[in-house]
Amino acid sequence: MRIRFGFVSQSWTLWEASPARALTYTRYKQMSADEGREKLLSVTRENLMNTLRTIYFCIAHEIKVFRFSSSIVPLATHPDVKWDFVKEFGNEFKEIGDLVKRYGMRSSFHPNQFTLFTSDKPHITENAVVDMVYHYEMLKAMGLEDQGTINIHVGGAYGNKELAVERFRENIVSLPDEVRGRMTLENDDKTYTTEETLVLCEELGIPLAFDYHHEYANPSSVSWEELLPRVYATWKDIGIIPKIHISSPISEKKLRHHADFVDLQFLMEFLKVVVGLGQDVDFMVEAKRKDEAALQLCEDIAKIRGVKRISGGAVEW
Numbered sequence: 001m002r003i004r005f006g007f008v009s010q011s012w013t014l015w016e017a018s019p020a021r022a023l024t025y026t027r028y029k030q031m032s033a034d035e036g037r038e039k040l041l042s043v044t045r046e047n048l049m050n051t052l053r054t055i056y057f058c059i060a061h062e063i064k065v066f067r068f069s070s071s072i073v074p075l076a077t078h079p080d081v082k083w084d085f086v087k088e089f090g091n092e093f094k095e096i097g098d099l100v101k102r103y104g105m106r107s108s109f110h111p112n113q114f115t116l117f118t119s120d121k122p123h124i125t126e127n128a129v130v131d132m133v134y135h136y137e138m139l140k141a142m143g144l145e146d147q148g149t150i151n152i153h154v155g156g157a158y159g160n161k162e163l164a165v166e167r168f169r170e171n172i173v174s175l176p177d178e179v180r181g182r183m184t185l186e187n188d189d190k191t192y193t194t195e196e197t198l199v200l201c202e203e204l205g206i207p208l209a210f211d212y213h214h215e216y217a218n219p220s221s222v223s224w225e226e227l228l229p230r231v232y233a234t235w236k237d238i239g240i241i242p243k244i245h246i247s248s249p250i251s252e253k254k255l256r257h258h259a260d261f262v263d264l265q266f267l268m269e270f271l272k273v274v275v276g277l278g279q280d281v282d283f284m285v286e287a288k289r290k291d292e293a294a295l296q297l298c299e300d301i302a303k304i305r306g307v308k309r310i311s312g313g314a315v316e317w
Contacts, residue, residue, distance in 0.1 A: 002280045003301070004314045006065020006106070007294040010050075011057045019051040020071035025078055037083075040074060044085060047072045048092040055099050061295065062312035065106045065243070065282045070135065077127075077134050086141045097142025106240070106282055107148040108184075109135040116155030117171040118164040125171045136179045149240070151184045151209050154192040154200065161191075165200065172204065184209045186245065188218065189256045194227055195220035198234070207234045211245035212270050213286075217256050225273050232279055242279065246297070247286040260289045262297045271301070275317050 011017050021043045028036050051072060058066055075081040086093065100107050115131045116124065132150060139148040157164050172180065184207045187194040194208075194215050201208040210231045215224045235242045247258040248266040262285060274281060287293035294313065302309035308316045 001275060001278050001317050002310070002314060003274075003317065004064050004106075004282045005285055005294045005298045006058075006063055006067070006282060006313070007285050007290040008067045008110075009054070009069035009290075011054050011291040012289055013291055014050075014053055014057055017050045017053055019047045019054065019069040021046050021074070022071065023074035025075060025081065028075060028081065040081075040083060041088060043074050044072065044089060045092070047074075048089060048096070052092070052096055052099075055096055055105075057291065058105065058313075059099065059103050061291075062314070063291070063294065064104060064313055065284060066100075067108045067110055067284060068138070070109055070111050072138065073134075077130050086137060090141060093138065093141035094143060097144050100142065100144060101147070106243070107139075107142075107144055108151055108243070108284075109138070109148065110151045111135055113153065115152050117152075117168045117174075118155030118158065119171075120158070120167060125174055128171075129174050132175055132179050132183070136176075136182060139182065145178070145182065148182065149184050149207070149209075149238075149243075150179070150182050151186055153186055153188045154197055157191050161196070165196075168200065169204070180206075184243075186211055187214050187220075189214040190218055193218055193220040194224055194231070195222050198227060198230055201234045202230070205237060207238050207240070207242075209243050209245060209284075211247075211286075212267070213245070213247045213249065213258070217249070228273065229277065232277070241282060243282045243284055244274075245286050246283045258286055258288055260287060261293045262287050262300075264297070264300045 009019055023039055023043045031039060073085045076085055111131050115128045117128055119125060135150045139145045154168060185197050185201050186209045187197040194210060198208055208231045232242045246262055248263040249255045250257045250259045285294040285297055298313055298315060301307055302315050310316045
């Protein structure tokens, strides 16, 4: 079986390579119309260039799994600012997407925790739809709308999980079909367990991006070993191998906080089960040191007896 390793949005190795330079609405409003427009363009241009630099870094290091920053386009979803970033930067988005496709990379987005569909407030759902569409528009601009995915959490419980889950079922239909067809769900570290998230995924035909660290912090009533084959099965309809989020805690006291790197010992039990299932998987490394952590984990696992490193960012077991 093969494991590929990836990381989130920004390379620590590259100098000044943030793809998420910000422009706040407060700052934007202090500018004239022309100044505001020019600032939007310059910040977006820099974020796209740094995204391109990072993609080239991935290509050079044979890293095939990558998550784009959600903050490439500042104020893209603000109701008083919304602007046609695809018209302005279509060529730049296409250049990035062409590279991703040419080198067989797997791409995704992960909107923030405010993009949720469990609220009883209509404007929260409306904002979530706007945000999901924004991410889809970026995928489409890159030509990755049939390949990339958009991952979110189920959302809040608001004191009653059963009602909140029912609202999720109702509110998720607000998403355009093409956007809903690219979404994935993730178990979280406080509220919705793997088991609870999996039930929704199986019912609605949504792949589950399993997070082992979150499962450790917020375990299901059924063991994750028993659930993992069902998790894998949720990816079949979308035609992509399963993706698993990998990180380890800073300490037992800071159980939910991601460490700089991934502790191999924390993963060993999990790795044994994954290998036993024999299914190729992709690991999205969510450690704070991003690319450094992904490459280090690949190297550490490659040192295990019986494991062969087959590229800069992949091993065979």
